[in-house]
Amino acid sequence: MGKDVKYFLIMAGSTNHMLRGDKLLKDKGIKTSLVPAPAEYGSVCAIAIKVEDKDIDISEKYLRENDITIRGIYEEKPERLTGLIDRLKNTIIRDEFLEVLKKIEDGKELTHSDIVLLLKTDRKAEKEALFKAADEMRKKIVGDIVDIRGAIEFSNYCKKDCKYCGVRRNLDNLQRYRMTEDEIMEVVHSLHNIGIKTVILQSGEDSWWTKDRIASLIIRVKKETGMKITLSLGERPREDYEYFKELGANNYLLKIETTNEEIFKFIHPDDDINHRKQCSSWLKELGYLNGSGCIIGLPGQREEDIANDILYFKEMGINMIGIGPFIPAKGTPLENYPTGDVDMTLKAVAVTRLVCKRVFLPATTALASIDSDLQADALKAGANTIMLINTPAKYRYNYQIYSDKNMVDLKSAYDAVTGANREFPSYLKIDMEVYKDAANSEK
Ligand code: SAM
Numbered sequence: 001m002g003k004d005v006k007y008f009l010i011m012a013g014s015t016n017h018m019l020r021g022d023k024l025l026k027d028k029g030i031k032t033s034l035v036p037a038p039a040e041y042g043s044v045c046a047i048a049i050k051v052e053d054k055d056i057d058i059s060e061k062y063l064r065e066n067d068i069t070i071r072g073i074y075e076e077k078p079e080r081l082t083g084l085i086d087r088l089k090n091t092i093i094r095d096e097f098l099e100v101l102k103k104i105e106d107g108k109e110l111t112h113s114d115i116v117l118l119l120k121t122d123r124k125a126e127k128e129a130l131f132k133a134a135d136e137m138r139k140k141i142v143g144d145i146v147d148i149r150g151a152i153e154f155s156n157y158c159k160k161d162c163k164y165c166g167v168r169r170n171l172d173n174l175q176r177y178r179m180t181e182d183e184i185m186e187v188v189h190s191l192h193n194i195g196i197k198t199v200i201l202q203s204g205e206d207s208w209w210t211k212d213r214i215a216s217l218i219i220r221v222k223k224e225t226g227m228k229i230t231l232s233l234g235e236r237p238r239e240d241y242e243y244f245k246e247l248g249a250n251n252y253l254l255k256i257e258t259t260n261e262e263i264f265k266f267i268h269p270d271d272d273i274n275h276r277k278q279c280s281s282w283l284k285e286l287g288y289l290n291g292s293g294c295i296i297g298l299p300g301q302r303e304e305d306i307a308n309d310i311l312y313f314k315e316m317g318i319n320m321i322g323i324g325p326f327i328p329a330k331g332t333p334l335e336n337y338p339t340g341d342v343d344m345t346l347k348a349v350a351v352t353r354l355v356c357k358r359v360f361l362p363a364t365t366a367l368a369s370i371d372s373d374l375q376a377d378a379l380k381a382g383a384n385t386i387m388l389i390n391t392p393a394k395y396r397y398n399y400q401i402y403s404d405k406n407m408v409d410l411k412s413a414y415d416a417v418t419g420a421n422r423e424f425p426s427y428l429k430i431d432m433e434v435y436k437d438a439a440n441s442e443k
Helices: 015-027 053-065 095-105 112-120 124-142 181-193 211-225 238-246 261-267 273-285 303-315 342-356 365-370 374-380 410-419 434-442
Strands: 007-012 032-036 047-052 070-076 147-155 198-203 228-232 251-253 289-296 320-325 385-389
Touching: 007 015, 007 053, 015 032, 015 047, 015 053, 047 053, 053 070, 095 112, 095 124, 112 303, 112 342, 124 342, 147 181, 181 198, 181 211, 198 211, 198 251, 211 228, 211 238, 228 289, 238 273, 251 320, 261 273, 273 289, 289 303, 289 342, 303 342, 320 342, 320 365, 342 365, 342 374, 365 374, 374 410, 385 410, 410 434
Parallel strands: 147 198, 147 385, 198 228, 228 251, 251 289, 289 320
Antiparallel strands: 007 047, 007 070, 032 047
């Protein structure tokens, strides 16, 4: 979707209407994408259908003809941060840094060199100004509620040998596991019972989980709970993605990891970057809420590469962007490489919010694994989502994609959300204040 085109956001009456409406418009050949709805028009998990202004009238006609309820249609205005520079007037910031912040204030697009400048700063006042701008943008766009999702890592079998990953094929001492459909469903029900709306089903690239087996799982999740499903199963044929979408899968998370071709090749002995990008394009065409992301601190990665990653997310219209630090995993070829820089990760999160704007940005588990306070820091730097890890305890130890992977549970989510002075979604059917008492009794 180009630069000078105007867009409209269509809010449907329900998730079901939104998904049906999006499919209908796509079938009619209209270019649509699904984006988080503006904070003032719904909760953070509400999704809007985004269409170009040339298509808005015909889209509205098709939707009405097909009894799709429309709750509102809004022109998407460039998001400005009016008064940002004024609010920073007592801080010592270089002129060139201020110029980029001014562009953000005015709702202008950032160039590659603007982004590099933001990422390269090591000055405390400038970093604080960047996080503040991202936090204001996040508040304006998606509001204060932190979307909470539950992840089940249901198989650690993987046919790929990614050099950084703690479940790669060539790890001799790893005990492999595969949860059964019933075991997975038990966790899905426990998430559903506490009101979680989205379950993330993640695994290594495991051929045992064929198209039909995944299909059977999707059908059960939908039938028994009606929850939204995010799949994160790696690269699959287009027809698999298409089938899973038809059965009701909503989101797909397939991180590009880095857009630098040389680094990509070095860390992925069996992957081709163009094929991975192709998979991501298929997912988008098929109407998934499309997830990507990158790892910060890969060998040889520079700020210029991270800037390219961020611009790639924007160009591809990615809706969920997971940005986490590289963490060395024992027994992998990269085990002796240094951990990715925390500050660089937070800066990348902040710049991504400022550039990609209307997206879901998780405060990643990888950050929490370095220090439990870092999820709150990410929430203060533009993030708006937390992914709980719900893999049963007996398997969890063997899904250490990196060493000392932290447990993100309701208690740590409570700490992060309250630490960042943010709100829990009203769909949670548990009183999060019980975790306050738990926190106090630990003191
Ligand atoms: N197989 C699926 C895929 O390729 O998308 C999903 C599973 S994969 C283990 C999930 C994510 O873990 C990857 O996208 C990668 O970003 C992250 N990851 C793996 N090893 C990591 C490491 N050592 N440090 C940071 N992130 C890592």
